[in-house]
Amino acid sequence: DQQVKQNSPSLSVQEGRISILNCDYTNSMFDYFLWYKKYPAEGPTFLISISSIKDKNEDGRFTVFLNKSAKHLSLHIVPSQPGDSAVYFCAASASYGNQFYFGTGTSLTVIP
Amino acid sequence: GAGVSQSPSNKVTEKGKDVELRCDPISGHTALYWYRQSLGQGLEFLIYFQGNSAPDKSGLPSDRFSAERTGGSVSTLTIQRTQQEDSAVYLCASSRLAGRGYTDTQYFGPGTRLTVL
Numbered sequence: 549d550q551q552v553k554q555n556s557p558s559l560s561v562q563e564g565r566i567s568i569l570n571c572d573y574t575n576s577m578f579d580y581f582l583w584y585k586k587y588p589a590e591g592p593t594f595l596i597s598i599s600s601i602k603d604k605n606e607d608g609r610f611t612v613f614l615n616k617s618a619k620h621l622s623l624h625i626v627p628s629q630p631g632d633s634a635v636y637f638c639a640a641s642a643s644y645g646n647q648f649y650f651g652t653g654t655s656l657t658v659i660p
Numbered sequence: 661g662a663g664v665s666q667s668p669s670n671k672v673t674e675k676g677k678d679v680e681l682r683c684d685p686i687s688g689h690t691a692l693y694w695y696r697q698s699l700g701q702g703l704e705f706l707i708y709f710q711g712n713s714a715p716d717k718s719g720l721p722s723d724r725f726s727a728e729r730t731g732g733s734v735s736t737l738t739i740q741r742t743q744q745e746d747s748a749v750y751l752c753a754s755s756r757l758a759g760r761g762y763t764d765t766q767y768f769g770p771g772t773r774l775t776v777l
Contacts, residue, residue, distance in 0.1 A: 550702070582765070591664070591751055591768030592703075637703065647716060648766070650695075650703035 551575050552640050554651035562659050567625040569654050571638035574619065578640040583612060583623045586635045628658045664769035666752050672775045673742055681737040681772045685754030692735050693766060694727060698748040709735060742776045749773050
C-alpha cells in the first residue's frame with residue numbers, strides 16, 4: 549500500500565526552464581514532507597522540507613508547494629541546471645511517529 | 661565531519677547464506693534508520709533506533725531480518741538465510757533527534773547493494 553506516490557517516473561526539461569516534480573499522498577495524518585535528491589551510487593541527500601502549517605517553502609532555486617486539501621505537493625526548480633539531473637524522492641511523516649514514507653522517485657534529466 | 665558510512669558497498673551472496681550490513685552514523689546522531697530500495701520501488705522503511713533501542717521494528721519484512729545498535733553508534737543489519745527477493749540497496753540514515761512529535765532531517769549513507777544469487 550503506497551501511501552506516497554510519484555506518478556511520473558521520469559521528466560526531461562531544457563536547461564533554464566522550470567522543472568516541476570509532483571507527489572501525492574493518501575494519509576491525512578502526514579504533516580511533514582521532504583524532498584531528497586539522489587545521484588547514482590550515492591545515498592539520497594536532503595533538499596527541502598515543508599510542514600503542514602505552511603503551503604510554500606523556498607530555498608534558492610527550489611520551492612516546495614503543499615496543497616493539503618488535495619494531498620499533493622510539488623517541487624519547483626527554477627531555473628533548471630544540468631547538475632540537477634538526478635532522481636528526486638518525496639517523503640512524508642506524521643508527527644506521531646518516526647517512520648518516513650517515500651515515493652518511488654522521479655528521474656529528472658535537464659538537457660543542456 | 662564525516663557523513664554516514666556503510667559497508668560493504670557491494671555484497672554478492674548465495675541463497676541461504678547469512679549477511680551482515682554495517683552502518684556508521686554521524687557522530688552524535690541519536691536516531692538511526694534502515695531502509696531498502698528494491699529495483700523500481702521506493703524506499704522501504706525497515707527499522708528505527710533511538711539510541712540503542714528499537715521502538716519501531718514494524719518494517720522488518722520477516723524474522724530473518726534483525727538489527728542491533730551498540731553504544732548508540734554503529735548498527736548492524738543481519739539477514740539470515742538470504743533469499744533472492746532480499747536483493748536490494750540497503751540504506752542507512754541518521755538524524756540528530758527523534759521522538760514523538762518531532763521529526764528531523766535524515767542524512768543517508770551511500771547504501772549497500774546486496775545481490776542474492
